[in-house]
Amino acid sequence: MRKFTRLAAAAALILTVAPASGLAQPTPAAEPSARIELADLNLATPADAAKLATRVNAASEKLCHDMALANAQGGFTMAGCKIAARRQVMSQLSDHQRQSLRMASRASPMAVAAR
Numbered sequence: 001m002r003k004f005t006r007l008a009a010a011a012a013l014i015l016t017v018a019p020a021s022g023l024a025q026p027t028p029a030a031e032p033s034a035r036i037e038l039a040d041l042n043l044a045t046p047a048d049a050a051k052l053a054t055r056v057n058a059a060s061e062k063l064c065h066d067m068a069l070a071n072a073q074g075g076f077t078m079a080g081c082k083i084a085a086r087r088q089v090m091s092q093l094s095d096h097q098r099q100s101l102r103m104a105s106r107a108s109p110m111a112v113a114a115r
Contacts, residue, residue: 032066034059049104060085
């Protein structure tokens with residue numbers, strides 16, 4: 001089973017995959033990683049929250065695909081990897097950013113009629 005290490009970045013989230021303990025540890029530069037920019041997003045808006053979700057999904061898809069190719073022995077699932085990647089991203093967000101995402105998820109579209 002793989003574990004994901006936590007790294008914080010100021011205006012970006014970084015996913016880094018590390019092998020499970022007990023296995024040979026590669027140098028940090030050899031670990032698959034993905035950088036997810038969020039400086040241009042207002043996470044309180046549904047549109048930008050959706051952009052973040054799209055970025056996270058794309059990064060976790062590539063990262064997990066690369067990990068699956070490197071782990072031919074088994075014990076690795078794409079679904080588990082993607083869930084872990086999303087959890088890692090959420091853990092790197094500040095409390096304010098997580099609160100903004102919750103607000104955006106509760107927002108409902110409003111239709112306005114013109115006369």
